[in-house]
Amino acid sequence: MTGVVSIRGTPYGQGDEFVDPPGQILLISFPDMHATGNFSDLVDVTTLDFTKFDTRTSELLSGGVRFVYKAGNNSLSNDLEPGSITTTPNSKVAYVVLQKNNAVAVVDLVTKSITNIYGLGVKDWSKLKMDASDEDGGIHLKSWPIYSYYLPNDLQYFRHGYRGYLVTANEGTSVNLTQEVGWSEVLKGYEFIERNLTGPMVSEEMMSWLANKADLGSLCFTSRNGEDTNDSFTKFVTFGGRSFSIWRTVDLRLVFDSGDDMETETAERIPDLFNAGTDADGTPRSQVDKQSTYRGPRPESVAVGRIGDLTVIFIGSGAPGSVFVYSVHKNVSSPKFESVWSSVGNTRNTWDELFGNRTLRVTDPRQLM
Template sequence: MKFKHLLPFVLIVILNACSKDDDANGNEPGQQEDPASFTEIGTLDIGDTGAAEISAYDPSMQRLFVVNNGEINKIDVIDIADPSKMTIIHSIPTNSGAVNSVSVKNGLLAAAIESPDKQQPGRVTVYNTNDYSEIKTVSTGPLPDMVTFSPDGNYILTANEGEPNSDYSLDPVGSVSIVSVKDNYQVVNVDFSRFESEQAALQQKGFRIFGPGASFAQDIEPEYITISPDSKTAWVTLQENNAIAKIDLATKTATNIFPLGFKDYNVEANAIDPSNEDGTVAFKPCPVKGIYMPDAIAVLQTGSIPFLFTVNEGDAREYDAIEELKRIKNMSLDPAVFPNEQELKQDAQLGRLNVTTTLGDSNKDGLYEALYSLGARSFSVWNGTTGEMVYDSKNELEVKANAAGYYDDDRSDDKGVEPEGITLGRVGNKDIAFIGMERADAIAVYDVTNPSAPTFLQIFKTGDAPEGVLFISAADSPTKKSLLIVSSEEDGVLKVYTPNTI
């Protein structure tokens, strides 16, 4: 009789034990989410142009820290405990100099801040995410454009572009600053001068060095950084140079430069719309090459291989001393290569397409035997050990954007949808990539569980010119569901998206 009274209790214990076993087997928050179903659940307008560029998240405080260079330079602090009702609760002034990027780790907020004179050293300021007090400010290379913590929290890295002034009378050395958090924020600046002897061989593979009077080290402009899960290796995009550099964090040295080569738009799968004045969106093969020139980069470690994901935006050098772009209709083409030159120069054909004048005239006779446009209108996957390409999305981003009604034909003559931002996240049991397209004002979502064969899942609208793309895992999310935060630089709007539960 006693045991009968114990039965309900025993059943409860067994059920609880089963529930714990299920959790141990992977039924964690987010496992039942559908990664093809992200929809908007919240929005917040924090300013106009220059606001809402980059966001970082502190899971312990359930707060977003958002770059805002609108009327004044500051970092807005946003309560995101309820993503559908986000509110600004504080602003951290950054004083002189624009703040370009923020990153959060272990209760620390790191901000990359440029000098009012961009050619002078910038700085990283570290704050406490709880009370916003300043912990430390250290000097970096000129124009720190991106900042990130290593996964273990031991390092803060900045990509220092080192852009020249307008007449190129001062062109700082591009570098990566490595800040040792546990060593009283000691800074080591890593530049790329050690590869100068390899310049010719690198250029043969598509590396670009072309600033007026600039040395090898001065001409390199680091853009964006990603770090391996074990915090031992960093990769940085050298956007204007069309390359990825690899850095050993233990020795604090650059070990490799991987030139990225060129993309052939004369292949059907890579077809582009080269004109904004042909009255339609028509993707067609063109006798033009794309220069990958990636902006953001992210790493996915699969087995022993670090797979690097890049978004291939492209970026021109436009200064008083050099303006590299010219429309094809204003160039002289080599008739031996382009016998139909006059036809190609029509506005409805290739005439409107902007290409660089720094490549394509190998014998310097004023006749271009090859044409190179900036960016690749795609995202790519590279082997982080060898630098070899594993995958390219070809023209799928533009085809999908056009089918959804998001393609901006006014940008056809330039860089198309301009893929600029990327973040990776685990949704359910799949690795997912979120691709931000600046000119389509949209995010494309891909299943990248197999990095060599990404699969398109969905595309959705964002604010104007999405710059920051931030993934919050279900485990760290205030809703216990995966969240995607998109910050848009042209309208200062933050948007939050979450997937449906299966």
């Protein structure tokens, strides 16, 4: 039996020095239950790193991988941070999320090697709707000419028919190294205007939206959007897909994305929890829309089950805590929305009161099984 462990390698400050440890994956092989001898002597640990991918940096970036912090001669292998893991049923292959890098790594558990890294690219919001502001007076879903990185937090392998797939919960994340080096990748929309960071091809209408906090002015964007900008941005990319996606394992090609379902279904069915904050002394209803400027519903966990020939997908949403249920019958590219569940009781009570009177059972579901 082999266990797979992610070593994230989170950056930190050490005096005046910035340290970004390399991300690693540990393969821990345990002995057979009938093996004899000292247990610790029978355990084998293989450490895998990403240094061999440093020579492919340009290729990976063009394929949708993010290299976020490049200063100080930092390498891609140091910037990569492995996270959630899923394996195939035969335990021959593991898939590892590189969340902040918008990618998935493939690990061959037989040869004990990282065989590939797939970038997930960007999502186009021009024909979808999101609520991009917490200063627009409530729930207002609109289409915008912007993009987002998927940045999944969790993933699960499943088979449907004769093919393997990954389903990802596209939570979003960003890099904030303010304490370590005085730098963050996050820019609010209005900052592009105030700091004169827009390129000459940006329309006056787009500049107006960025300047207005009720439009795109409050939305968090990345300054690491893949452009060679020299502080002149023409493409505006925010954090997280606000969705779940299905990808083919053979080449990580996108098969399905739930688009704007999570926000539209929440707005219709449980509007008192729409992109809501969770300040203890506030009520869910009073904190509606508070998460709209950064990652929205924050889909962060996923589980997959089977009922006969039916594949059932569960997606945990972290803002503030609900579970979406989808089913896949014949066509994996067209899952059907079934329901959304929440355990929050009276939304006029504060979060403290909900917890105290036991009418709050689940918030921020980090893991689904």
